[in-house]
Amino acid sequence: MTTPDTSLDGTATRPRTGRRESPEERADRCWGDLLQEVRVAQTGAQxxxxxxxxxxxxxxxxxxxxxxxxxxxxTVVLGALAxxxxxxxxxxxxxFAGRHLKPQLVDAAAWLVAVGLVLLALTIGSALLLLLRVATGSAAAGWIAAAVMFWFLACWLVLPVQHLRHHNGHRTRPPAETERSTPDP
Structure with missing residues (x-):
């Protein structure tokens, strides 16, 4: 069995810190990732x-x-904007196709997706408020919709940022220099 700091033969290795890819390859990879993310959000919005x-x-x-x-x-206007x-x-x-501007495409599209996600969250929140007001006629509808929006904020922003900070905290530490270790039997 190997650990993250050892290779299959048991020799010490350094953790990977990134990919070896050209800017064009990185843009292609990021574009593919972005499209997968958009498919999920776009379907829900539509x-x-x-x-x-x-x-x-x-x-x-x-x-x-x-x-x-x-x-x-x-709510309808927010949904259309999203x-x-x-x-x-x-x-x-x-x-942008065929103009060798993939990195710029990825940056612009990523910004639009972020805006779209904010608009989608607002659409869901206002739709929920409308639904709860009509269904219950209760003043609690506003509080329930606010709680759901807080949940969205936690799931879509707070938790990812916390995980990113935690991950970056571990990544910024220099890797420990280890001696050649013997593999587990």
Whole structure:
């Protein structure tokens, strides 16, 4: 059995600190990673947006008060903005294709995806608030929606940043120089 600091033959190794790739290879890899991430977020945004568009045609919609109608319009606009930001990398790719600008494409698309995720979270939060207000008529709807938004903030930002800090804290320490060790039997 080997440890992270030893190779298969038991000799001491240094932990890997990165990949040996050209800027173009890195951009290609990052683009592929970004597309996988977008597929998840984009699907959720499009399904939610499609559902929101159908709500206005439901009989109960006519019974909504002024605040709930405004909340609905805000939610639909947020959903449209999220969908636009999350699908924008496709347009960028079409415009940048063949121009040897993949690193710039990746940077622009990553920014748009981050904006799209914020807009998607706001869309979900406002849709939840609207749904809970209509379903329960309770003042607790706002508190519940706020708690869910806090959960999103924790899952989508706080926890990843904490893990990144923890990982970077371990990475910045110089690797321990170890002598040749014998492999486990």
């Amino acid at each position: 399904i939610l947006f499609g559902f929101l568009l159908s709500v206005v045609f439901m009989p109960r919609f006519a019974q909504l008060g002024g605040f709930d109608r405004s909340l609905y319009v805000t 969908t636009g930001a999350l699908t924008a990398p496709v347009a960028y790719h079409r415009i």
